Structure formats: structure tokens, C-alpha cells
Amino acid sequence: GAGVSQSPSNKVTEKGKDVELRCDPISGHTALYWYRQRLGQGLEFLIYFQGNSAPDKSGLPSDRFSAERTGESVSTLTIQRTQQEDSAVYLCASSLRVSTGATYEQYFGPGTRLTVT
Amino acid sequence: GENVEQHPSTLSVQEGDSAVIKCTYSDSASNYFPWYKQELGKRPQLIIDIRSNVGEKKDQRIAVTLNKTAKHFSLHITETQPEDSAVYFCAAVGSNAGGTSYGKLTFGQGTILTVHP
Numbered sequence A: 001g002a003g004v005s006q007s008p009s010n011k012v013t014e015k016g017k018d019v020e021l022r023c024d025p026i027s028g029h030t031a032l033y034w035y036r037q038r039l040g041q042g043l044e045f046l047i048y049f050q051g052n053s054a055p056d057k058s059g060l061p062s063d064r065f066s067a068e069r070t071g072e073s074v075s076t077l078t079i080q081r082t083q084q085e086d087s088a089v090y091l092c093a094s095s096l097r098v099s100t101g102a103t104y105e106q107y108f109g110p111g112t113r114l115t116v117t
Numbered sequence B: 001g002e003n004v005e006q007h008p009s010t011l012s013v014q015e016g017d018s019a020v021i022k023c024t025y026s027d028s029a030s031n032y033f034p035w036y037k038q039e040l041g042k043r044p045q046l047i048i049d050i051r052s053n054v055g056e057k058k059d060q061r062i063a064v065t066l067n068k069t070a071k072h073f074s075l076h077i078t079e080t081q082p083e084d085s086a087v088y089f090c091a092a093v094g095s096n097a098g099g100t101s102y103g104k105l106t107f108g109q110g111t112i113l114t115v116h117p
Helices: none
Strands: A005-007 A008-013 A019-024 A031-037 A043-050 A053-054 A063-069 A076-081 A087-097 A112-116 B004-007 B012-013 B017-025 B032-038 B044-053 B054-057 B064-069 B072-077 B084-097 B101-107 B111-116
Touching: A005 A087, A005 A112, A008 A019, A019 A112, A031 A063, A031 A076, A043 A063, A043 A076, A043 B101, A053 B101, A063 B012, A076 A087, A076 B044, B004 B084, B004 B101, B012 B017, B017 B084, B032 B064, B032 B101, B072 B084
Parallel strands: A008 A112, B012 B111
Antiparallel strands: A005 A019, A019 A076, A031 A043, A031 A087, A043 A053, A063 A076, A087 A112, B004 B017, B017 B072, B032 B044, B032 B084, B054 B064, B064 B072, B084 B101, B084 B111
């Protein structure tokens, strides 16, 4: 089946504007993760969804960042009042349900490259 | 929380040589260790993973070893080819402040591997 998809692939916005990034996980994957990758660096965890609940939001860098998920499908990451330091690639990944003692492979989408000018 | 250190940051080898990338982790409760390959401008691709109940796993030219006592794991690529050139990331599953694992991955900073023909 289709892999994880994300839109838009690129987004250029002015400082202070709000942006919304979208992720479509692999069908049947109930776990969904958002990560951020700054240029030349590793991936930083932002938030985890199991179904439409978010038991772990510990990686969100500030209250300007929020995310939601509809059922076990699409998720949106919203960044309000964007700042230049928000410029990065935002990656979404999905996996089968996480359960006690079991961790499943995460498959990544192509990412959204956000540039704040 | 989990902390993952990855070395070296860059690695240059001749085609046909072996390449080894090493990572250490801090959370003794971590039980899943994937390796991702990321080509320029593309999404991270899972290439191999290992769980804490085994010490070594091999898939053709790629192998991963895990030393739980020392809390380190390594990626070994034999008979390297130019198409192996990419950034490689190690990761470990992390837990939140309460000690619960949601499959959240903590990544190393990456290793830029260059294979010269």
C-alpha cells in the first residue's frame, strides 16, 4: 500500500504567520509521530499520537506548537506566529500500535521543508 | 530521558572497505534500536534494527551488534559501494519522565558516510 505522505512538501512563510502541516499515515498504523530535523542535524521528537489521543507531547518546543489527529488517520501540526528558528524539515512517521514490551518499526514520510523568512 | 551519542560524525572509505558506526545510549530500559539511512533531500529509510533480546543481527552486507551491558550498539557495512554514501542515524526507543515508552525514538546526530569509487 501507499507509504506515509505529507503536505505541503515545501512551505515558505513570513515570520509571525501561522502554518499548518499535514500527515497521512500508512493505513492501519495507529501510532503516529512528528519529528523535526534542522539542517545537518538529527531528528528531534515532537509529539506522539496513539489513535487520536496524544499521550506524549514532551517534545513540543513551545506553546506555539500544537497538533491534532482525526481518528486513526490524518494529523496536522500547527505552528503559530512562526519564528526563523522554526525553519526545519518536519517529518511524520507511523507504526503499528505501540503496546507494552513491543516497539514496532516507524516509517517516515518525505517531510515538509519549512522556511520562515 | 534517553540520550544517544553517535560517532564518528563523518566517515570516508574506499569502495570495498568496511564501515563501522558506533552509538551509545543512556536509558537501560531501551529495548529497540533501529538504524536509518537518509540520502540528501529524502526521507529516513529503515535499514536494520535490533531488539534487546539479541546481540547481533545481519542482513546481507549490513549487520548490527548490541552490547546491553555497555549500552552501545554498532552498524557494520561490509564491501561498501558508492550507493552506500548517505547520512546514517542510529536511534533508541526512549521513555517519558514517568518511565513509559511510547516508541518515541531518540536519534543520534548522524554520520555522513562517503564511499569513494
